[in-house]
Structures are given as C-alpha cells and as structure tokens.
Amino acid sequence: MGWFKRLKDGIQTTTKFKKEAPDGLWYQCKQCHETFTVKELKENFYICSKCEHHARIGSHDYFDLIFDGKFELLFEDIRSKDFLEFTDLKNYKDRLDVAWEKTDLTDAICVAHGKVGKRPLCIAAMDFSFIGGSMGSVVGERISRAVDHCIETMTPFMIISKSGGARMMESAFSLMQMAKTSTKLAQLSRAKVPYFSFMTDPTTGGVTASFAMLGDLNFAEPKALIGFAGPRVIKETIKRDLPEGFQRSEFLLDHGFLDFIVDRKELKTKIADLLFLFENKEEI
Amino acid sequence: MVFLEFEKPLENLYDQLEKIRQISEEGDIDVTDKIKELETKIKAKQKEIYSNLTGWQKVQLSRHPERPYTLHYIQQMCKKFVELHGDRKFKDDKAIVGGIGKINGQPLVFIGHQKGVNTKMRQYRNFGMANPEGYRKALRLMKMAERFGMPVICLIDTPGAFPGLEAEERGQAEAIARNLFEMAQLKVPILCYIIGEGASGGALGIGLGDRIFMLENTWYSVISPESCSSILWRSWDYKEQAADALKLTADHMLEFGLIDDIVKEPAGGAHMEPDKMVKTLKAHIKKNVAELMALGEEERIQHRLEKYSKMGQFDIAKAKNKK
Ligand SMILES: [Zn+2]
Numbered sequence: 001m002g003w004f005k006r007l008k009d010g011i012q013t014t015t016k017f018k019k020e021a022p023d024g025l026w027y028q029c030k031q032c033h034e035t036f037t038v039k040e041l042k043e044n045f046y047i048c049s050k051c052e053h054h055a056r057i058g059s060h061d062y063f064d065l066i067f068d069g070k071f072e073l074l075f076e077d078i079r080s081k082d083f084l085e086f087t088d089l090k091n092y093k094d095r096l097d098v099a100w101e102k103t104d105l106t107d108a109i110c111v112a113h114g115k116v117g118k119r120p121l122c123i124a125a126m127d128f129s130f131i132g133g134s135m136g137s138v139v140g141e142r143i144s145r146a147v148d149h150c151i152e153t154m155t156p157f158m159i160i161s162k163s164g165g166a167r168m169m170e171s172a173f174s175l176m177q178m179a180k181t182s183t184k185l186a187q188l189s190r191a192k193v194p195y196f197s198f199m200t201d202p203t204t205g206g207v208t209a210s211f212a213m214l215g216d217l218n219f220a221e222p223k224a225l226i227g228f229a230g231p232r233v234i235k236e237t238i239k240r241d242l243p244e245g246f247q248r249s250e251f252l253l254d255h256g257f258l259d260f261i262v263d264r265k266e267l268k269t270k271i272a273d274l275l276f277l278f279e280n281k282e283e284i
Numbered sequence: 285m286v287f288l289e290f291e292k293p294l295e296n297l298y299d300q301l302e303k304i305r306q307i308s309e310e311g312d313i314d315v316t317d318k319i320k321e322l323e324t325k326i327k328a329k330q331k332e333i334y335s336n337l338t339g340w341q342k343v344q345l346s347r348h349p350e351r352p353y354t355l356h357y358i359q360q361m362c363k364k365f366v367e368l369h370g371d372r373k374f375k376d377d378k379a380i381v382g383g384i385g386k387i388n389g390q391p392l393v394f395i396g397h398q399k400g401v402n403t404k405m406r407q408y409r410n411f412g413m414a415n416p417e418g419y420r421k422a423l424r425l426m427k428m429a430e431r432f433g434m435p436v437i438c439l440i441d442t443p444g445a446f447p448g449l450e451a452e453e454r455g456q457a458e459a460i461a462r463n464l465f466e467m468a469q470l471k472v473p474i475l476c477y478i479i480g481e482g483a484s485g486g487a488l489g490i491g492l493g494d495r496i497f498m499l500e501n502t503w504y505s506v507i508s509p510e511s512c513s514s515i516l517w518r519s520w521d522y523k524e525q526a527a528d529a530l531k532l533t534a535d536h537m538l539e540f541g542l543i544d545d546i547v548k549e550p551a552g553g554a555h556m557e558p559d560k561m562v563k564t565l566k567a568h569i570k571k572n573v574a575e576l577m578a579l580g581e582e583e584r585i586q587h588r589l590e591k592y593s594k595m596g597q598f599d600i601a602k603a604k605n606k607k
Contacts (some may be wrong), residue, residue, distance in 0.1 A: 063449070077600050077602075078601075079601045081598055083597035137597050144593055160298040168530075170353060171530045171531055172537060173595065173596060175464065175485070176596070178460075179492045179594065180595050182461060182464035183492070183593065186466075190469065206484075209458075209460040210460075210464060212457070213455075213461035215460040227453060228447070228457035229451070234447050234452065237446075246449070247452055255454075269423060273347050
C-alpha cells in the first residue's frame with residue numbers, strides 16, 4: 001500500500017495546501033476534545049483515534065488521500081468576480097480578497113485529474129474554508145468544464161461536496177448554478193460516464209439540491225450533516241427539538257438516499273473498487 | 285381593495301372616486317367631469333408610483349393578497365382543465381398543483397405552486413411551500429407530458445421549499461435535484477413563468493426550461509430579502525437593502541440574461557385587472573409554445589443544455605495570478 005506509506009512519510013503531501021488542517025503541533029478533536037499531535041492526526045487519516053470523528057479537511061488533503069501519487073489541477077484560472085457589486089456589511093470583493101489572502105485556494109472547488117488504483121478519475125472537491133464552500137459561478141463553471149473533460153476522455157467523475165449552500169453575494173447567478181450543474185450532469189449521464197457523489201460534513205442547501213444528490217452512486221463520510229434546509233431553520237419552523245442523528249449520514253442511509261457510508265480509512269480502496277466494477281473494457 | 289403602504293396616495297383618490305359615485309347615485313347632480321378628472325389623476329398617480337418601484341416594493345406587490353394565483357390563471361386560460369393529483373409514492377401535495385388543459389386545441393400540462401386565498405386556504409396550501417411529494421408529482425406529470433408530446437407550462441409562485449422535518453426525511457434536496465436533472469433533458473418544450481415569488485431552490489425545482497419568463501412585478505432570487513438580511517446583516521431590519529443588493533427584479537434578471545422576457549402587467553399590478561393579465565399570459569404562452577414546437581426534439585434539448593451551460597459570471601486569471 002504505497003499511498004498509506006506516503007501518508008506516513010508525508011513526502012508528497014504538499015504542506016502548502018494544509019490550511020484546513022489546523023496549524024501548529026496540536027489538534028483538539030471537535031467532538032471528544034481529546035488532544036493529538038497534528039502528525040498523529042494525519043497518520044490516522046485526520047480521524048480522531050479516540051472517537052472516530054472525521055476532522056474537516058480540504059480538497060488537496062482528499063486528493064492526497066485518494067489519488068495514486070501525482071494529479072493534475074484543472075481550470076484553476078477561473079475566478080470569481082463581483083458582477084453585482086454586492087454590498088452587505090462587507091463588499092463581496094473584499095470577502096473574495098480575504099478568502100484569496102487567507103487560503104491557498106482560488107475558489108470553493110478544486111478540480112484534479114489523476115489515477116486511483118491505476119484507473120483514471122477526475123475529482124472536483126469543495127473547500128469549506130473558502131467562503132463556507134459556497135456555490136457561485138466559479139463552482140458551477142469548474143464542474144461544467146470538468147464534465148466536458150470527463151465526456152471527452154471518458155473518465156469517471158466524482159464530486160466531493162462540502163458546502164454551506166449558495167453564495168448569496170452572486171444572487172440569481174448562484175441559484176442558476178444548481179440548474180447549470182444538474183444540466184451538465186444530465187449530459188454526463190447521456191454520455192454514459194459514471195458519476196460518484198461523495199458527501200462530507202457539511203453538505204447543505206443548493207449543493208445538496210443539485211449535484212450532491214445526483215450521483216449514479218451517492219455516498220458519504222460517517223456522521224456528516226447532509227440536508228436541504230439547515231437544522232436551525234427547521235427547528236424554528238417546527239418549533240421543537242430535532243431528533244438525535246437527524247440529517248446525518250446514517251439517517252440518510254436509513255431513509256434511502258445513500259448507497260453506503262465510507263470511513264476515510266477505506267475511502268481509496270472503495271473508490272478503486274468502484275472504478276474496477278464500473279470499468280467496461282469493451283466500451284472504453 | 286387592499287392597498288400597500290406605497291400605494292396610500294392612490295387609496296385617497298379611490299376613496300374620493302367612490303364617494304362621488306355614491307353622490308351621483310343618490311341625487312341628480314352631474315359629476316361626470318369630476319369623475320373623469322379623478323380617473324385621470326389616478327392614472328397619473330399610478331404611472332408615477334409604478335414606474336419607479338424599488339426592489340422591495342416589487343417584492344410586496346408580488347405578495348399582494350389579491351394577486352391571481354396558479355389555478356386562477358389555468359382555469360381562466362383553458363377551455364377545459366382537469367386537475368391531477370398525487371405523486372404515486374406518498375401523498376398529494378397541496379402546495380403544487382397540476383393537470384392537463386387545452387389552449388386553442390393544443391393540449392398542455394400545467395404545473396404550478398398554489399397559494400391560498402384566505403387564512404384557511406393559505407394553511408391548506410402550506411403558503412405555497414412544497415414538500416418533496418409536490419416536486420415528485422410535478423415530475424410525474426412532466427413524464428406523462430413527454431409520453432404524449434404535450435408542452436409543459438410551469439407557473440412559479442413560492443416563498444421557498446418547505447423547511448420541515450418530514451420534508452428532509454423524504455428527501456427535499458433529492459426531489460428538487462431530480463427535477464432539475466430530468467427537466468434538463470425532457471423531450472417536450474418547457475415554459476416557466478414567475479407569476480409571484482421566485483424564492484430559491486423551491487422555485488427552481490419546477491423552474492428549468494427552454495424559456496424562462498417573469499411577470500413584471502415579481503422577483504427571483506437565491507434567497508428572500510428577509511432571510512438574506514438576517515444572515516448577512518444579522519438582523520431582520522435590512523430587507524430593503526437586501527432586496528436592492530440581490531438585484532432580484534424582472535428588469536435585472538432580463539439584463540443579466542437569466543430570463544428570456546418580461547410579461548407586462550396591467551397598471552398597478554396583475555390584481556388590478558386579472559382578466560387583462562390572463563389574456564396577456566395566454567397570448568404569451570400560445571406564441572412561445574408555437575415557436576418551440578417548430579423546433580426538433582433534439583435541437584430543443586441541445587439549446588436548453590447550452591442555455592444553462594452559459595449561465596455564470598467569472599473572470600479568467602492570468603497564469604499564477606491570484607485574482
Ligand atoms: Zn474525538
């Protein structure tokens with residue numbers, strides 16, 4: 001298992017993109033508050049070894065966990081702009097500047113092409129650290145181009161969702177990205193290219209109500225929050241407390257909206273298995 | 285008549301008109317000139333008020349309690365209409381209605397959000413907020429329309445999809461996503477009209493089509509101005525500013541290329557002359573259905589796919605540039 005060794009060695013995990021993993025030597029689990037060194041956490045796939053809580057990680061962490069070594073980033077030159085000159089308490093332009101400054105990311109989704117178990121896969125992975133993983137025109141356009149790339153090269157496609165929903169500062173343009181991404185996935189489906197939707201904590205709003213729920217297979221990390229409306233809004237609407245485990249991966253699996261839940265430790269093996277199973281030599 | 289806050293100057297004029305009419309009925313004083321004068325004043329005042337509406341005022345007009353709703357339009361436009369119920373899976377959602385009707389011999393499948401006309405009916409219709417079964421009923425009807433080559437007409441008027449516990453349990457997100465996916469490639473023409481409120485995914489869930497239209501005094505946005513205010517301004521008091529910032533009016537949406545046309549409303553809004561509004565909408569549907577039916581099935585789908593692929597505003601950065 002070369003990839004496992006690689007993680008341990010930390011040779012190819014680019015430190016540049018580790019913004020989602022906390023800086024410094026120590027990490028405290030958000031769930032059980034146990035403290036680990038960051039090195040220990042990384043070696044355990046960013047999972048708490050005491051309570052199994054999956055720490056929130058970024059697109060590049062997933063690329064490192066999933067791809068066989070090298071991968072190529074695509075469509076990084078597409079950038080958000082403040083087309084509506086949207087101003088609330090801050091300017092959208094300033095919000096973008098801060099996000100670009102604070103992270104090494106160019107937007108809330110990152111597309112990469114690589115191999116998993118020697119088979120090609122294109123992954124679009126979202127970053128919560130970039131304006132809450134919100135979907136604006138760039139998220140839509142990068143998914144759109146990734147779909148074109150997958151159709152052209154007959155490469156299976158996977159999206160790793162992690163989002164608070166739509167990017168309000170792009171108003172209707174942001175809303176239309178739901179339509180745009182769903183339309184592109186319809187094209188992918190018509191081309192008979194497999195699409196895997198992998199949901200991580202949190203996957204909510206317009207992202208859930210478009211590409212996240214449209215996988216040929218839908219799967220999720222354990223205990224991820226997945227829903228359309230946020231728990232706070234639902235609580236305010238129904239005026240009572242929500243049941244334990246409501247809108248978590250296990251709840252969605254039980255209600256028939258997921259194919260399975262996958263532990264981060266099993267993720268790469270599982271994806272490699274799927275690529276093997278979906279492969280039809282005669283067609284490719 | 286119900287007058288909104290910014291319509292108060294009109295209310296006075298209408299009151300005067302009413303009084304004069306009463307006087308003329310009681311006695312034999314000739315008030316024809318006075319009535320004419322008042323009517324002219326009303327027209328001028330209407331023009332003054334309605335030609336300069338702010339985003340928030342349009343939001344208020346779109347929610348006017350006397351505004352015509354989906355079933356009113358369908359029943360007035362069609363010689364015959366049969367409402368169809370249920371998603372065949374769980375339930376019949378009262379917040380989304382649908383059925384088959386005919387306009388000038390052309391069978392059409394109508395789908396729309398339905399609001400209630402009084403307190404009891406508003407609750408019965410869940411204020412036009414659909415559950416997953418509403419979106420699934422809509423999809424069932426669209427699939428039927430596809431089998432029989434009937435164009436689909438969607439009338440959109442919702443403050444949003446219902447954010448309830450059961451809605452989540454039954455997959456609100458999946459229901460909306462599935463509709464987007466299927467509507468993108470439906471073989472028959474789809475026309476979508478925002479006839480009142482177009483709030484977020486709840487509106488879009490029956491809002492993807494070949495051509496998208498907005499009635500003049502409606503809005504379409506990723507979030508309502510109130511919710512936007514509460515999230516971004518952390519207070520409910522900035523709805524006017526939020527409505528402006530969101531640029532949610534029909535004029536903006538047409539300018540952005542996100543809709544295809546604006547359907548004119550009678551002076552003062554659709555509710556002032558509902559019959560005139562019905563006539564305008566009917567003619568608009570007839571014209572657009574004919575145009576879309578003239579295209580081939582595959583050509584129509586290709587246009588639709590391209591239309592949505594193009595939506596978005598972004599920059600292309602020079603290599604290695606951060607912005
Ligand atoms: Zn823990």
